[in-house]
Amino acid sequence: MSSPSRPSPGPLRRALAPALVVGLLAAAAVLLHRTFRDLSWERLGADLLALGPGTVAAALGATALSYLAMTGYDALALRYVEHRLPYRRYGLASFIATAFGNNLGASAVVGAALRARVYSTWRVPGFAITRIIGFNLVTLVLGVAVLAGGGTVHDPAGVGAALRLPAPAVAALGGALLTAVAGYLLWAFAGRRPIGLRGWRIDRPAPALALAQVALSTVEWLTMAAVLHVLLPAGDRPAFLPFAVAFAIATVAGLVSNVPGGLGVFEATLVVLLGPTTPPAALAVALVAYRLAYFVLPLALAAVLLVVHEARQAAAAGRERTTPAPAATRPPVLTPSVLTPSVLALAAAGAGVFTLLVGDLPGPWSLDLSAVTISLAGLATLLTARGLHRRLKAAWAAAVALLAGVTLVAAAHGDLVLAVVTGGLSLLLVPARPAFHRGTLCVRPRSLVLAGTATVLLGAAVWWQESSRSGSPADVPLLAAPFADGTSALDRLLVVAGAVGVVLLVRWVHRSRALAPHTVDEDQMALVSDIVARSGPCLAQLAFTGDKRFHVSPGGDAFLMYQVEGRSWVVMGDPVGDPDEVPELVLGFVEEVDRHGGRPVFYNVRAEHAELYRRCGLSLAKLGEEAVVDLGAFTLTGKARVNLRNCRNKSVRLGMSVEFVAPGDVEPLLPALREVSDAWLERRSGKEKRFSLGAFDEDYVRRFPLVVVRQQERVVAFATLWTSADAREVQVDLMRRLPDGPGTVMTFLFVEAVLWAKERGFTAFNLGMAPLSGLRTDATAPFWDRIGHLLWTHGEQFYNFKGLRAFKQGFLPEWRTCYVAAPGGPALPNSMLNVATLVGGGVRGLVRG
Structure with a gap:
């Protein structure tokens, strides 16, 4: 199954910011040219x-x-x-x-x-x-x-x-x-x-x-x-x-x-x-x-x-690390540990700036490259630095090729300083090749247009090169060429075209690549089904929704279910299966994500594996709280649950009854269930939740026991029930009701489902999560908690946060904290936006509930 693409901003928004910057630069260039056009750039060194x-x-x-x-x-x-x-x-x-x-x-x-x-x-x-x-x-x-x-x-x-x-x-x-x-x-x-x-x-x-x-x-x-x-x-x-x-x-x-x-x-x-x-x-x-x-x-x-500083921190982290990643998945890097990809990227940027400023090369040679052309090579090297920092394979190849080319040309012209700088850096990059192991995801068709545009603009730079041999334009570095006395208006335009061409070409080299379409085969699905049946919690039933990819442990006894949205590889829930295989499973998954330049996100997880997630460089942010009813202590008697008792009695007086249907008996009910589901979706503009909840798919609904509420034989509400492999916990998943049904129908459904689970010996009933519930609000609260509390306080027009919490509190549950484990800082809001898109078909689908 192919991954959904990330929604992109409109063409006007994408072009506005670069257009403003280019406009400012153009205005500045015109003004500076008028001011400094009579200066002799050749005397700049002596003047300094x-x-x-x-x-x-x-x-x-x-x-x-x-x-x-x-x-x-x-x-x-x-x-x-x-x-x-x-x-x-x-x-x-x-x-x-x-x-x-x-x-x-x-x-x-x-x-x-x-x-x-x-x-x-x-x-x-x-x-x-x-x-x-x-x-x-x-x-x-x-x-x-x-x-x-x-x-x-x-x-x-x-x-x-x-x-x-x-x-x-x-x-x-x-x-x-x-x-x-x-x-x-x-x-x-x-x-x-x-x-x-x-x-x-x-x-x-x-x-x-x-x-x-x-x-x-x-x-x-x-x-x-x-x-x-x-x-x-x-x-x-x-x-x-x-x-x-x-x-x-x-x-x-x-x-x-x-x-x-x-x-x-x-x-x-x-x-x-x-x-x-x-x-x-x-x-x-x-x-x-x-x-x-x-x-x-x-x-x-x-x-x-x-x-x-980074070298010292890396050394300290190495001393403190207790569980290294599997050796087979870590390629050897032959450069000193201090030469991290970020440091090499910084060095490449410096070499690019040096080449860009130096421009002209001394001495005659049969291949007499102009200063502008050498400067363009420096500009390209500078632009590859960002890709090196991101550890992209394409950026490494481009940087090595550019540095090697500049080294050869500089050595042939006798510029030993430039040759030593670029040659030395290329020699450091070659043995560091295994560190640059990432590709990127989600290619877009406009990449081909980008490459074509870059080719045309580079052709303009070649025109400049040919004209420079005849002595038409001034042979000065790129930054000075537009202001030099010997440069015509056409040649100034060609200089700008060449620079833009280099920018676009480097961007095309760093282009994203699509993640291969993925379909779960029968053997993998059988393996996943076996693990869920043997050791799966309630949430593991989401493996059967048909919208997940799977990452299975080397031993074959544990798996992660995930999907890719934008740069985020979103795992649904904690690992499922043998606890002994979980550390290797998670570390292997994080390394796989890293190879593709993505962000690992573990959504709706508990604190059980918190230390493992932190060891993978992820931060834990509170997502909300899950309401879990202790069935051993649950009763409808007494003042504490008088509202539930009254609601149940009122529902019975309104002619409602409840039926529990085994998976094998669901088939005859499917037309009536479809009618209820379609009416519910129509009221909510047809938006099905995905990924974190089951959708109404007949094959999916047939897998689980159902609780069905009827009023005078008409089906007015239903829900699918998940049960854990150890027969200890029950959880409600897919819920639907008729919009014109009785107002007490869902409370009645939940009360009867809780009593049914208690009668059959289950020990806990999971009412699901109350999003953004229980976030901290004190002065030391993390940034994410503050944002979440702001939504909790002022977001009722989008989602019934407080009402949902109040409904579940009526069952007097224990509240269990749920987290999201993801890269911290500015990456966290981006990750959560990707999750929202995945779950609700966009932020709009999320807030409409």
Whole structure:
């Protein structure tokens, strides 16, 4: 059975974000070209050297102070969440997150992910990490609000002229920013009582902490601006305070653009704000030096520190591991343990950037490749880094081929530095081949269109290559080619086409591949049936719904039932079968998922195997609570269950009766059952639940005992009953009722089913799960619990969460916690969306019940 495809956003939504980024880059490129078109790019290296050691030392000192101030953000945040850590730890987390976030774009997301990664290795709770990230974001915003607001209020006419806005509007904007900062401080001084917002609790910072936020953030922004300011020639420097205001605005524009490092957008905004006061030549040299001092050097240092940190954590994890994965399923990796796929991906990105910037190769050769073509190879290598991080086989092959090709060309041209960099990395990648074992899933037809488009655009790059041999365009690196004097408009277009072609081609190389269609054969189904009959809990009966794949243990005495939705491989329930085979079964399944680049998700599991799931790198989140009635203590007498007794008596007076039907006697009832089911589905827009519940399929219904409720001989409700292999527990699965039937019919059905199970010696009756029930709401609650409680509180118009819990509570059950085991962090909501799609045919089907 083939897996359902993941719903994708519409073409307009898919194209909107890239179009906005491309538009910003295009506007920035046009502006920068007009500003710097008269500059000589060949003199850039000499101009950088001419800055002098004193200026460079001052810029590096300001850079160090800025990053040091950023570590202060984390010091304040840790005090806010009341979690103590030594400076060497939170300083490392802050520096790594800031350096990578500054360079890679989407800095809030990248920085948050890296902070979460580093902090989690030191057992900082997830809820505390979330609050630290939010606190740091507020601190960052406070400083830029002070600078931008203060600058615009101080000189509204000057800022208004630069922004092409009227001075009164600029002054009003500056006043609003300063008012917001003052409001934040007043809120902090108003008391320590937390505030609630739609189910969320927000703690006020202490007054001293809020003042420290504003002061530290302002200092951090000023030191960051000082890096660029000292790199400008002394005679051409504007006054520092107006410059710092312009710098802050330009930096925010770069952050909002989501372009890596704000490249191009930051520079263009700064050019607009500074106007003609700063000579273009001096500004261009200062901007390049600023990028090197504040972005490239800290990134290199952060990469080294991250490698060291990951190596130490890997060594510690190796010492603590008690049950390694089966040796037969772990391919040997011949590179040092510190060279993980993520580290190799980082190295590939660095080599790609190096090649992209170097571009031109010295020395004549029969194959005289232009600087643009070499730069395109560097761009392609840079883009493969993401696939290497994901351990994709296709990315490994593409990276090795590109690096080897650049190495050969660079060696032939006599560029030994480039040849050593790319050749050394390719030699490290070759023995690491077994680590890159993943494919991906769910190919879409547009991949062929993508490949065709890439081929056309690469053809445009070849045109550029041929024209470069005749000396038409300027032979300069890719980033400089659109601005070089010798480049015609057509050739500029070809440069852009070549770059876009490389992007699309690499994306096509990393394309998803469809999971092979799967049909369960008779032998496998017979094996699964035998395991369920011997040792299956009630939930194991879902193996017969016809929508599951199976992963069987090597010994053949245990299995998992699952289905693939998007990137999630969703297992329904805990493993079924011999407990001794469960660890190897789960580890083998997780490795299989990893080979396909998926996410393992164990849905509706209990705490019995929690430690095993955690050993597989999964986090447990509470899904809800299951209501289980102790049949030994169940009775309808007494005040506790008076409502159930009254409902039963009323149903009998209304002429209702109950019948229990053995599986062999279900066939004659199927037409009447179909009529009830169709009426029930029509009321709910025809949406059948799948995967986690049985659907009305005649072959499936024939397998189980039925409880049928009649009123004057007419079938008004029915339900299938699961029984466990050990004859201890009964559970209701598929339930249907006529929409116009008596209101007490389902309560009557459940009461009679519970009494029937008790009479036949069963010890427990499972009423099923109450979703999102019992989630924590205190200040230490995980993020998922907070989201779930928000749905529980405000989602009654979509699903009767509270009503379902109240109905089951009427039987006075014991509540048993159910979990979902899945990758934590941002992957958890995506996994749960995949589960919702699988169960209900989309989120719409889920909320309609």
